[in-house]
Structures are given as C-alpha cells and as structure tokens.
Amino acid sequence: MKTAVILCNCCGIITQNIDWEKVRAMLANHPANPVFIGDDLACGADSIDRLRAVLAEEQPDRVVVAACSPREHENTFRRLMADAGINPWFLHMVNVREQVSWVTEDPAAATAKAARLLHAAMNRVLRHEPLNERAVPVHTEVAVIGAGPAGMQAALTLARADRKVTLIEKEPMIGGLPVRFEELFPDLECGPCLLEPVMSELLHGHAGANVNLLTLSEVTAIKGSFGNWTLTVRQRPRYVNPDLCIGCMICAAACPVRRANRWNGSGDMAAVDVPFAGALPNLPHVDASACLKLSGRECNACLVDCPVEGALDFADQERECTIVAGAVIVASGAEEMQELPAAFAGLEDVHTAYTMERLLAAYGPSGGELVKGDGAEPSSLAIVHCAGSLDENGVPYCSGTCCRAAVKYARLASAKVDGITVTRLVREQVMPGVAAGRQFHHDQSSVVRYGDFAGLCVSGSGVGRVIAVPGGPLVPAEMIVLCRPVVPGKGTADLATLLELDRDGEGFAAPLHDLSGSCSSVVKGMYLAGSCRGPGDMREAFATGTAAAGLALSELVPGRDLIIDPQVAVVDDRLCAGCKTCIMLCPYQAITWNGSDRVAYVEDLLCRGCGTCVAACPAGAITGRGFSRDMLRAELEGALS
Amino acid sequence: MSCRTVTTDVTTPRVQPSRSTGAPRVVAFLCNWCSYAGADKAGSNHLPVPAELSVIRVMCSGRVEPVLILEAFQKGADGVMVLACHPGDCHYKEGNLRAFCRAELLARLMVQLGVDPRRFYFGYVSAAEAERFSRVTLEFVQQVRALAPPLAEDRKG
Numbered sequence: 001m002k003t004a005v006i007l008c009n010c011c012g013i014i015t016q017n018i019d020w021e022k023v024r025a026m027l028a029n030h031p032a033n034p035v036f037i038g039d040d041l042a043c044g045a046d047s048i049d050r051l052r053a054v055l056a057e058e059q060p061d062r063v064v065v066a067a068c069s070p071r072e073h074e075n076t077f078r079r080l081m082a083d084a085g086i087n088p089w090f091l092h093m094v095n096v097r098e099q100v101s102w103v104t105e106d107p108a109a110a111t112a113k114a115a116r117l118l119h120a121a122m123n124r125v126l127r128h129e130p131l132n133e134r135a136v137p138v139h140t141e142v143a144v145i146g147a148g149p150a151g152m153q154a155a156l157t158l159a160r161a162d163r164k165v166t167l168i169e170k171e172p173m174i175g176g177l178p179v180r181f182e183e184l185f186p187d188l189e190c191g192p193c194l195l196e197p198v199m200s201e202l203l204h205g206h207a208g209a210n211v212n213l214l215t216l217s218e219v220t221a222i223k224g225s226f227g228n229w230t231l232t233v234r235q236r237p238r239y240v241n242p243d244l245c246i247g248c249m250i251c252a253a254a255c256p257v258r259r260a261n262r263w264n265g266s267g268d269m270a271a272v273d274v275p276f277a278g279a280l281p282n283l284p285h286v287d288a289s290a291c292l293k294l295s296g297r298e299c300n301a302c303l304v305d306c307p308v309e310g311a312l313d314f315a316d317q318e319r320e321c322t323i324v325a326g327a328v329i330v331a332s333g334a335e336e337m338q339e340l341p342a343a344f345a346g347l348e349d350v351h352t353a354y355t356m357e358r359l360l361a362a363y364g365p366s367g368g369e370l371v372k373g374d375g376a377e378p379s380s381l382a383i384v385h386c387a388g389s390l391d392e393n394g395v396p397y398c399s400g401t402c403c404r405a406a407v408k409y410a411r412l413a414s415a416k417v418d419g420i421t422v423t424r425l426v427r428e429q430v431m432p433g434v435a436a437g438r439q440f441h442h443d444q445s446s447v448v449r450y451g452d453f454a455g456l457c458v459s460g461s462g463v464g465r466v467i468a469v470p471g472g473p474l475v476p477a478e479m480i481v482l483c484r485p486v487v488p489g490k491g492t493a494d495l496a497t498l499l500e501l502d503r504d505g506e507g508f509a510a511p512l513h514d515l516s517g518s519c520s521s522v523v524k525g526m527y528l529a530g531s532c533r534g535p536g537d538m539r540e541a542f543a544t545g546t547a548a549a550g551l552a553l554s555e556l557v558p559g560r561d562l563i564i565d566p567q568v569a570v571v572d573d574r575l576c577a578g579c580k581t582c583i584m585l586c587p588y589q590a591i592t593w594n595g596s597d598r599v600a601y602v603e604d605l606l607c608r609g610c611g612t613c614v615a616a617c618p619a620g621a622i623t624g625r626g627f628s629r630d631m632l633r634a635e636l637e638g639a640l641s
Numbered sequence: 642m643s644c645r646t647v648t649t650d651v652t653t654p655r656v657q658p659s660r661s662t663g664a665p666r667v668v669a670f671l672c673n674w675c676s677y678a679g680a681d682k683a684g685s686n687h688l689p690v691p692a693e694l695s696v697i698r699v700m701c702s703g704r705v706e707p708v709l710i711l712e713a714f715q716k717g718a719d720g721v722m723v724l725a726c727h728p729g730d731c732h733y734k735e736g737n738l739r740a741f742c743r744a745e746l747l748a749r750l751m752v753q754l755g756v757d758p759r760r761f762y763f764g765y766v767s768a769a770e771a772e773r774f775s776r777v778t779l780e781f782v783q784q785v786r787a788l789a790p791p792l793a794e795d796r797k798g
Contacts, residue, residue, distance in 0.1 A: 069681045070698070071673070098684030099696055103775075109692035116695060522734065567700075587734040610733035611704030615743070627699055632709060639695035640666050640716045 003032040003122060004060035006051065006077075008042035008067035010097050017101040017110035026115045032122035035060060043073050048080055055084035062125035066094040066118055089131035089566065089626065092121045120638030127630040131566035134604065138227030140556045142549075143168065143325035145219060145495060148176020149538050150530025151331030152198050153545030154552075159202075159210035161553055166212045166323045167202075168219060168233055170491065173279040174199060176333055176530075177354070178538050180263065180276065182361035182368065183412060185404040185537070186435035192278055192363075194538075199280050214321075215281065222328070222499055225605040226525030226555075227562045231323040237316035239272070239286035239294070245311040247282035249274065251302035259290040265355035266373075267365035272302050272312070277363045286312075327525045327552040330499065330509055331545060334531035335489035337388055337395070340482065343458055348373050350480045353405050360412050370416040372479060377417045379463050380476035383409055383445070384456065386427035387482035391453050395485040395506060399535035402483035403430050409481055410445035423475045425450050425467065448475055486535035499526060500589045508534045519547040522588050524606050527551050567626035568607035569614055573599045575621030582613035582622060665719035665785045667694050669778065670709075671766075672702040674732035676724035678768035688775035691782040694722075702726070703736025707747045710761065711754070720760045720785035722778070727765040737765070757788055 007023070009015045024036050037054060039047050042065065055063065063086065065077050070093040078088035096114045104110035140163060144155045147169035155167045167174075178184060179199075181191040202208045214235055221232040255270035263275035271290040274283075292299035293314055306312050336354050344350050349372045351359065362368035372378050383406045388394030403426075410422045422445040431440045448469055450456060455470040458477065466474040488496070488507040496503050502510035502522045509532045512520035521528050527548035530541040556562075569590075571582075576599040583591045583600055590606035591613060602613070602622070614624035623629070671677040677698050683690055699705055702725035713721045723744060725737035744763035751758045762781045766774045 069677075069684075071678065071681060095681070095684075095696070095698075098681040099690070102684040102687050103690035104692045105689070106692065113692050113695075120695065120697070585739065587736070608733060610701040610736050611699065612701060612733065612736045612739050615704050615706035616739070624704060627704060629706075629709070632697065632699070633712065635697055636668060636709065636713055637716060639668055639697065640713065640718055 001031070001033050001062070001126070002058070002060045003030075003034050003062040003064060003125060004037055004055060004058060005034040005118065005122070006037045006039060006042055006063070006065045006067070008065070008096075009038070009040045010068065010101075011041050014067070014097050014101045017104060017107045018096060018114045019107065019111045022111050023115045023118060027118055027122065030119065030122045032062060032064075032126055034064075034122060042067050043076055048076070052080050052084045055081065055086055059086065062090045062092075062122075062128060064092050064094060064118065064121045064125055066096045066114065066121075068097040069093075069095045069099070087130040087132075090125060090128050092125045092128070094118050094121045116639060116641065119641050120635045123634040123638035124631050127628065127634045129625070129628075131625055133566055134564040135561035136227055136564060136605065138556050138560075138562045139229075139324055139326035140558045141165070141323075141325045142327045142329060142552050142556070143219075143229065143231055143323050144329045144331060146176070146331035146333055146530065146532070147171075147174035147213070147215075148331060148333050148530060148541065149178055149195065149198070150333070150541035150545035150548075151176070151329070152195075152202055153542045154329045154331060154529050154549040155211050156198065156202055156207055157546050157549035158552060159207035162210060163553070164210050164212070166214065166233075166325065168217050168231075168323075169213070169215045170218045171275075172215050172238065172283070172285040173275060173281065174202070174213070174215070175280065176541075177335075178541075179279075180361065180364075181357040182363070183408065185408045186433075186439050188408070188412075203281055213281070216285065219495065219498060220320075225603050227326045227605065229325050229328055229525065231325065231328070233321050233323055235319045235321065237286075237288070237318055238283065239288070239291075239312065239314055239316045240283050241311055241313045241316075242281065242283055244308050245283050246308055247284075248307065249284060250305050250307060251312060252284055254301045254305040256299065256301055257290050257292060259287055261365065264358045264365040265352070266358070276361075286314075326556040327527065328499065329527045329529055329545075329548045329552060330492075330495060330501065330521070330532050331529040331541075331548070332492045332495050332532045333489070334486050334492060334508070334535060337484040337487045341388065341393075341453070343454075343456060344480065344482060347458060347480070349378065349478065350482065352482055352484050353402060356409055356481045357405075360409070360416075368416075370413055370420075370479075378420065378479035380421040380423070380478045381409070381413045381481065382423050382425060382467050382475050382477035382479070383481045383483065384425045384453075384467070385429065385483050387453060387484050389483075389485040390428060393454060395487065397485070397506060398428065398430055399486035400430055401486060401535055401537050404436055404439070404537075406481070406483050407431070407439050407443050407445075410443060411439070414444060421476050422446070423448055423477075425456070425469065425475060427451070427453065448472055486531065488532065492532045495532075499523065501526065501528075502587075504534070506534075508532060519544050519551060524588070524608075525555070562605070564604050565609060566604075567609045567624075568604045569602045569609070569611065570604075570623050570625060571600050571602055572621045572623065573597060575619050576600055577619045577621070579618060581616050581618060585612050585616050587612070664693050665782060666717060667691065667720040667722065667782050667785055668713050668718050669694055669696050669722035669724060670699055670702065670705045671696055671724050672726060672732070672737070673698055673700045675726035675730060675768050676702070676766040676774065679724075679766040679770045679774040682768065682771035683774045686771045688771055690775055690778050693782050694778050701731070701733045701736035702740035703731075703733065705740060705743075707743050707750070710747060711751075711756075714756050714760070718760075719788075720762070720781060722762045722764070722781055724764055724766045724774070724777070727767050730767060759788060760785060
C-alpha cells in the first residue's frame, strides 16, 4: 500500500498558516504509507503535467490531495489520476484552503487541524474501492404524451433535429385546448390560426415525417429507465382508415344519429363526425356507443354515401403497441375544475371558461354568437373571478390565467351584443405583464368586489336574474361565467401515477426544481412541458415544450453512451431484509422491489447518490459508493485521533 | 516550475497527530450542496471557524445515519454537528427533512444513553450563509467547551 499525498501551497496561501513539514512529520507513520508530494500550485497547468507524470511513475494505490475545496478541483484531480492510469475513485481531497488556512488565525492550530483532516483522509482512502463509470447505450427516440401546444412544440423541436418521435394523444384530434378557442388573450389572436402552421408541419411537413402520431391513444404501462423506456400504448379504434379517408365529412351528414358534443360542452354531433370544423387530423371518428351499426342495428347510411371505398372501417379493432424511447416528455395538460358549486349547478346559461370559449368561437356550437340556451342574446353577463380559487372549499392557489380570460370575455361580450351589461365579480385580480396591463386598462366592464365565493347567491330568472353579493349590490346575471380553478384533471393525475412522477400538493406533476429544473421531473429521462406542471398559458406551453425537447436532445445524443456516475447506492442482497423502507424514502423512484428474490434493487441510472436510503436501511444492507459506512467511519476515527 | 521536489519522507521520526489537551473534539457533517458550500464561503470571506472543528463532507445530510453520530461520541467526540440545506432547498428534494426527523429522535435517545443532548446540534446553513456557518460553529464549540468532558462523566459512573 502506497498513498500519494499531494500537499499544495496554493502559492503560499495555504502555507501562510500551515506548516507542511510538521504535517509530514506527524503523518509519516500512517498505515496508508504516505508518499508526500509538495507543489506550489497543484492545479496549475505545469503542475498538472508534472503530477500526472509523477503519479504515472509512482503508481500509488491511493491519492490524497490537500488543497482547495473539492467543489473546486475534485474533477481536475480525478481526471489527472485517470490519465495517470490510476482509478480516479481512489482520490480524497482535503480542503485545507477554504476550511483551514483561511479560517484559522493561529498557525499552530491550523497545522494541527490540517494534520488531523489529512489523517482522516488517509484513513478514508484505505477504505476506497475502485469504481468505474458505466456506459450505457441509449435509445434516442422520444415519446411525447399529449398533443397540445406544449407536446406538439416538443415533438416538432425534436423532429427538426431528426429525432424519431411518437406523439401520443388521447383525443381524436390534436391541438389541445387553445385550438378550440377562437380568440386568445391578449390580442384576440385566433387559436387555430396560430396553431395551424404548427399542426401543418406536424401532420404534413418535412419534420413531421419523423413523428408517429397516435390519436385516440393512451399509455397503459411503462417500464425501463432513462435511455431505455418501453411504453405500452392502447389505441382505441377510429373506425376510419386514415390512409383512405379524404375528410369530406359526407358520412357525418348522412349519419341519422346525434350524440352530445362533449368538446363543445353543448349541442350535438353525428355518431361519425369531427368534434368541430377544422379539427385535425382531418378525419371523422365513430363513437361506438352511439353508432347504430356498431350497436348491432341495421344501418349503413354513412357507408352508402362515403365516396371512398374502405375509408370507413367497421372492422377496426383496439390496438396495443409497444414504443421504445430513451426519454418521455409529459405534456398532458390541465383542465378547468369540472363540477359546478351547488349555488350554480343546474341553472341555465351558466358557463365555465371552457364552454364560454366554445360559445365565443365561430366554429363552436352557436357559430360564435353570444346567445343563451334559448337562442336569444343575454341582456347581462356576470363573470365571476376566483370561482373556487383561493378558497378553502376549492383550491388554495390562484391559477393565474382566469383574470385574463375574464377581461377577454367582457370585451368580446360587449363587442358581440349591443347594450349588454357586463359585470366582473372579483375577489382578487391578477393581471401581470405588459400586454395584460393594456387590456386591463381598456376594460369597460363594471367591477364588483366580493369576499366569499360561497356567499354569492343567485335569484330570479331570465332578464331579472341577479347574483346577490353579501354587503354589495345585486348584479344582473342573465348569463353567468364562472372562472373555475385550473386543476390537473384525471388525465394528468392518472398519467403521473402510471409514470410514478412526483406530484405537487395540488396534484400537478412536480418539477425537479421549481426554479432551475421546472421542465425536468424527479425521474431521470422524463421531462415536463405545459400545464401538467401547473396552470399556464400558451406562451408557457410553447416555451416549456421547447425546453423539454432541448433537455431530451442534450441528454440523449446519437452515438453517445450514457455515462453513469458510480457513486450510487447498492443493495447487498444477502443483507436486505425486504422491509422496503428505502423504496418509500427514495426521492427519485430509483429503488424497485424484486419480488422473486424479495429484495430491494437500486437502478443506478436513476440513483443520484444522496445516500438517504443508505442511512435509513435498518439492516445496513445498502452501501453508498464513494460515501460508504466504512469510509465515513474511518474518516471519523481519523478526525477524532 | 521544475524547482519543486518530490519528497518520500520515510526517515522522519514517527509521530502520531497530537491534540492539545483540553481542546474539545467536534465533528461536523456537512452536506455538499448547501452547508459545505457555506463553509467554503466562510473561508473565502476569512471568517473565523473553530480550529477544533473537523468537517466530514457527505452529499446530503440525509446520508448521516444516527448510528454514525453515536459512534462519534463513542470514539471520543465532545460534540457533533449535522448541517443541512434549509427546508425546501435540499438538492435531493427532502434529504434534509429526513435528517431533521432523525436528529429529533436522536436527541431524545441521547438522553437515555447518558449523552448530554447539548453536545449535538442539527441546523441549516445555506450556500450563501458564510456568516451563519461561522457563528453556529463558534457558538456550538463554545457551548461544548463549557460542558464537562463526557468520558470523565462516564468514568465517574
């Protein structure tokens, strides 16, 4: 056993307080058998070359470097060791600059402390094991879940870099929510127009050739880890052959059945139909539960009229496919809280933001006319902000997007209906941003403040209907819009559970870090985009879609293996008692249960080496490589010597 | 740079590291990302840190098992500190909260084991809190210094 102990002077900064000669004398007899190597500035380019040559020549079994903080130069010396043919994990650094020389006034005390810490380090390195980085080949394909703006943007960004992408969408069409909104805040830009170039590139463009779009599809299972995920996707039958259908919609006109149009929140559609004009891909789909033919009844109306033989395919079956991908981007979106509060449930002409958007859209149920259920224009519109937000009976947070929508509705209602009385009932108003400020200051609606959402009371009917605000006026409310909170919805909730993503307190997919890792999840190789991360607008959807794709591009590079840091936790099968304590504690879902052997298993690809499981294991069965119990114990003994 | 020499100094008399009698021995487990960085910053700012303090770096305060702390006392430590990221700042999400819970339980256990819980300190130091690192370490060492040596108590028992 021979240990090279490099003592850096740091150009006199360290030796100002520490006498290396005394330290050498104190430690010469250490069992690590030290070979002291003095250097004036060990990190200097010339010294690196010299030290590399010395280490290559000496071939010490261990290396201790007493210099600056390991946070500064640990990697420098690891590289140096690797170049000298020594396993870089035999290194331990002693921080004698920041943590001894600079903070200890008395040279004798500083020298004693340096000797003590070096003693600890020499104890420690005796316990070091050679470690090796593991190189794992990766799949560079990416699966994107959700084809809203965030998912489409992520898929296109990847596809433009020639990555193969599978874009998985549960609806029959792409575009998410904004494709159904005709007027987008703040400049009333048309949603489908804005998204058209994106959807067009995706469906028909050059980059789109790299995207395999699966509509009517949901992920049902996932296994694997970063670089090698296997997703099982279930695709419901469309009963329309996408290769043959020309999208003429003659079938929809011929269909004798009407079903509720859930995408509009009102009105109906044929059993074979598109949710709204312009929905893409330009293909109808058949609702099997509404279709007479698929219910076993005698009907061939659509088949008779369809101009392309084989375009309608009633033999279509549910399919299950397997997707292999190196990374997964979750862009499953969010939704408005669905159920209406009791005071408003069952009343006529009460809208949520979503049904209001559809009502205002020219391709919506009323052709863009702001009309009540009876077809007449309302004389008054009451828009209730914070309808369930910042509320102990609803959600405690502000969605941050509804106030903008409310101001937009007020403006559009006044433009569409002459003489309409528009009142915004606000609890709080949140309108940050330059463009928002512009809209806010031009808002003509009257504003009534209320304190408690549960205190709002609706009375009367028709033109005379009012919302009574406790301690305030009676607000004319022939039509009502409730700005309900944005919530993760079942889609994102179920997906987060399936993918074992962490959820924040409100059920949104939790980012790795709120500020610095907002598009990464805690699971390595799974990225987050759009409002599955929390309420957001379209700008955020596009930005985070791009960001998530960028992360996937930078971490999965064709021809470049994934290098796994060897300082991970490892379970000793012989010692593991199968208590599963570690599995519950791991912040990264890196530990799985091996049911056949009844032991825990750490996936090194996912482990980030924090050591929480190591400290928690009641059987002491987990070793934290690089920070093992033996190493820390030896270091402790040295520090207390 | 050729003036520097390689010394293989095997002729020096063999002397074990000595510690000045009466100086308390204090071990501090610091997490790499916050408290260790805070200690480095204390160094950059040339703030005083007790010479009696021996720092052991771990990646996360959640790595420090309570048994290791008890072993430190068994091996003659006069005081042990565990310094973590502030709640909500943990590089590993929640390792600091695990460490906090373990520290709470350990402090109670120490009483039963006859170790004065004032010899143990769990606290939070961020990467920016150089002054705080300097202060809590100085105060803790001062506090430990004021207590009777634990081994002396043992011998009496």
